[in-house]
Amino acid sequence: MDSQIAKILREADQIILSAKSREDLERVYIKFFGKNSDLNKLTKKILTLPKEQKPKAGQQINLVKRELEKLFEEAKTRLSSQLSALSSPIDPTAPGKRIQLGHLHLVSQAIEEIVEIFSKLGFLLQSYPEIDWDWYTFESLNMPKNHPARDEWETFFIKASPDPKYGSQVLTPHTSNGQVREMQRVKKPPIRMINIARCYRRQIDVSHTPMFHQFEGLLIDKNVSIPDLKGTFNFFTQNFFGPDRVTRLRPHHFRFTEPSFEVDITCDVCDGRGCRMCKSGWLELGGAGMVHPKVLKSGGIDAQIYSGFAFGWGIERTIAMKTNTDDIRLLYQNDIRFLEQF
Numbered sequence: 001m002d003s004q005i006a007k008i009l010r011e012a013d014q015i016i017l018s019a020k021s022r023e024d025l026e027r028v029y030i031k032f033f034g035k036n037s038d039l040n041k042l043t044k045k046i047l048t049l050p051k052e053q054k055p056k057a058g059q060q061i062n063l064v065k066r067e068l069e070k071l072f073e074e075a076k077t078r079l080s081s082q083l084s085a086l087s088s089p090i091d092p093t094a095p096g097k098r099i100q101l102g103h104l105h106l107v108s109q110a111i112e113e114i115v116e117i118f119s120k121l122g123f124l125l126q127s128y129p130e131i132d133w134d135w136y137t138f139e140s141l142n143m144p145k146n147h148p149a150r151d152e153w154e155t156f157f158i159k160a161s162p163d164p165k166y167g168s169q170v171l172t173p174h175t176s177n178g179q180v181r182e183m184q185r186v187k188k189p190p191i192r193m194i195n196i197a198r199c200y201r202r203q204i205d206v207s208h209t210p211m212f213h214q215f216e217g218l219l220i221d222k223n224v225s226i227p228d229l230k231g232t233f234n235f236f237t238q239n240f241f242g243p244d245r246v247t248r249l250r251p252h253h254f255r256f257t258e259p260s261f262e263v264d265i266t267c268d269v270c271d272g273r274g275c276r277m278c279k280s281g282w283l284e285l286g287g288a289g290m291v292h293p294k295v296l297k298s299g300g301i302d303a304q305i306y307s308g309f310a311f312g313w314g315i316e317r318t319i320a321m322k323t324n325t326d327d328i329r330l331l332y333q334n335d336i337r338f339l340e341q342f
């Protein structure tokens with residue numbers, strides 16, 4: 001009996017492991033466990049054995065059965081994992097899925113473009129603090145303490161004890177704080193600066209957000225005049241908005257420029273004829289003017305020798321005008337349906 005058992009196990013190892021399909025395996029199973037199998041014959045033979053040999057023989061048969069079952073289980077698992085690999089849902093011939101690429105936010109795109117355009121005219125990008133002293137923000141720009149003109153800048157003040165010379169600290173409400181800082185840095189003109197920074201004001205509606213960006217231009221040299229300023233604006237608007245757009249200067253008042261202007265650009269929707277969006281055919285771009293002699297003096301520059309112009313425009317407003325967006329708050333709502341369009 002021992003030799004027969006050894007034979008069954010030897011055969012089983014090879015035959016079971018070589019089964020190539022489930023059907024194969026079923027056939028092999030019948031061969032080992034079926035009516036005519038050696039195992040079945042051996043089981044029957046137990047009945048004919050003397051009584052004292054029966055328990056041992058029974059144990060041996062059970063051991064063999066367990067061993068065989070184990071081999072079948074292994075073979076079954078191996079076959080089913082091979083099968084699922086064959087019927088895998090991956091189709092290597094199907095066209096690939098394009099991964100969606102993101103892009104820079106509209107504001108960042110505009111900043112890059114603005115810097116690029118002004119660099120062609122020799123304006124260099126500078127950065128100045130976004131939390132600055134009252135002195136750089138107002139006082140050095142010919143806006144003394146308690147002057148009513150300051151109201152227009154709806155400023156956030158920092159809670160800290162003021163400096164005896166520079167006063168309180170503020171969240172910069174415009175980029176003009178960079179003007180005197182740039183004069184102090186360069187000391188001797190020529191100056192061609194572009195300063196782009198975040199600005200903060202207590203305001204929110206369709207055309208205002210409490211945090212926004214401005215870009216400030218400052219040019220100081222000998223014999224600078226208003227046509228230089230106008231030429232610079234036309235160069236910018238034609239490069240940024242398109243060759244057909246033109247600008248106009250409207251008299252205005254700022255304490256730090258004299259004369260001062262508001263710069264308008266022809267409306268894109270109606271081509272300057274007048275429509276619902278612009279009313280008069282013109283859209284307001286921002287403020288500008290010839291640098292006030294008192295501001296040059298704050299920066300240590302001799303107003304008898306040098307003159308210059310400055311301008312400060314909102315980036316969000318500029319984007320809205322280029323894309324015909326009627327609510328600049330959309331820029332900060334992170335709605336992908338809006339941002340994806342650009």
Ligand code: PHE
Binds near residue numbers: 174254286310
């Ligand atoms: N700083 C002004 C503002 O925020 C704009 C300006 C800048 C006007 C430079 C004239 C010169 O409205």
